[in-house]
Amino acid sequence: xxxxxxxxxxxxxxxxxxxxxxxxxxxxxxxxxxxxxxxxxxxxxxxxxxxxxxxxxxxxxxxxxxxxxxxxxxxxxxxxxxxxxxxxxxxxxxxxxxxxxxxxxxxxxxxxxxxxxxxxxxxxxxxxxxxxxxxxxxxxxxxxxxxxxxxxxxxxxxxxxxxxxxxxxxxxxxxxxxxxxxxxxxxxxxxxxxxxxxxxxxxxxx
Numbered sequence: 001x002x003x004x005x006x007x008x009x010x011x012x013x014x015x016x017x018x019x020x021x022x023x024x025x026x027x028x029x030x031x032x033x034x035x036x037x038x039x040x041x042x043x044x045x046x047x048x049x050x051x052x053x054x055x056x057x058x059x060x061x062x063x064x065x066x067x068x069x070x071x072x073x074x075x076x077x078x079x080x081x082x083x084x085x086x087x088x089x090x091x092x093x094x095x096x097x098x099x100x101x102x103x104x105x106x107x108x109x110x111x112x113x114x115x116x117x118x119x120x121x122x123x124x125x126x127x128x129x130x131x132x133x134x135x136x137x138x139x140x141x142x143x144x145x146x147x148x149x150x151x152x153x154x155x156x157x158x159x160x161x162x163x164x165x166x167x168x169x170x171x172x173x174x175x176x177x178x179x180x181x182x183x184x185x186x187x188x189x190x191x192x193x194x195x196x197x198x199x200x201x202x203x204x205x206x
Contacts, residue, residue, distance in 0.1 A: 002027060004083060004169075004191065008107050011165060011193050012038065016078035019103060021065055021095075022085035025049050026058035033058070040077060066090045069098040077103040086110040086152075087145050093155060100196045105164065109191045112168070114148030117188075149183055149190050156194060165193040 005028045012018060014036040020029050023042025026049075032038035042060045044050050053060035063071075065082075066089055080103035086092050087110050099106040147155075149168065156163055168187025183190075 004109055004189065005031070007167065007169075007191055008081065008083070008109070009036070011107055012036065012079050012081075014038070017076070019043070019069075019072070019077045019080045021080065021082040021099070022088075023049075023053065023058070023060065024083075026053035026056045026060060028081065028083075029053075029058045030056040065095060068094070069102050072102040074101050075104065078105070079103055080106040081108075082106070083109045084111070087147065089145070092145050092147075093159070096155070096161075096194075097159065100161065100194070105193055105195045107191070107193050108152075109189060110147065110152070112149055112183075112187050112190055113146035114150065114185065149187065152190060152192065160197040162195045162197070163192060164195055165191075167191040 008028065009032060012032060016036075016038055018029065018032060018038050018040035020026075020040065020042040023029060023044050024046075026042055026044075029038070029040060029042050040059065042053055042058055043063045043065065044053060044060055045062060045064055050060050050062055061071075065085065080099040082095070082099065086095070086108055089095050096106070096108075099108075153163065167190070168183030169189050169191060170187070
């Protein structure tokens with residue numbers, strides 16, 4: 001299984017009901033169903049990925065995430081997952097609210113635009129970064145809302161959401177000590193587990 005999905009599966013209890021937003025080819029849901037007896041649905045817009053989900057036996061619904069989750073009742077899932085898609089939706093704050101309306105907790109991963117490589121590229125070239133990790137140019141990228149770990153945590157505080165777990169990892173999804181010490185500077189990908197409004201959580205240093 002993909003390295004980020006391997007990390008995520010540890011945060012999903014056996015027997016839970018899961019909604020995977022932008023589920024891709026259904027790899028996570030298929031693995032969870034086989035190894036943790038998880039049930040649920042995936043939402044996906046790409047036709048080829050939908051076909052692969054069906055081949056894997058994953059329940060998949062063709063849906064654009066920007067249209068919201070209005071077809072799902074409140075509190076109908078234990079966990080809602082969205083990997084590497086937060087920066088590609090038009091209203092990240094609204095989809096986050098919807099995720100926590102339909103699920104008890106949500107797991108979100110996204111690239112950190114505050115990583116030192118992005119900062120150095122902007123400083124050196126005066127242009128939006130293009131790299132192996134972020135291979136698109138500013139005019140054709142599907143990523144329309146880049147953020148940093150600080151930005152995401154500020155949104156969580158604004159929405160009075162509780163951060164239950166978080167990891168700052170490199171592009172190979174290794175949680176190295178330097179990423180723990182300076183996550184907003186040296187972490188390339190954020191992996192967060194968030195619940196609804198509650199008491200303020202203890203923050204990591206960013």
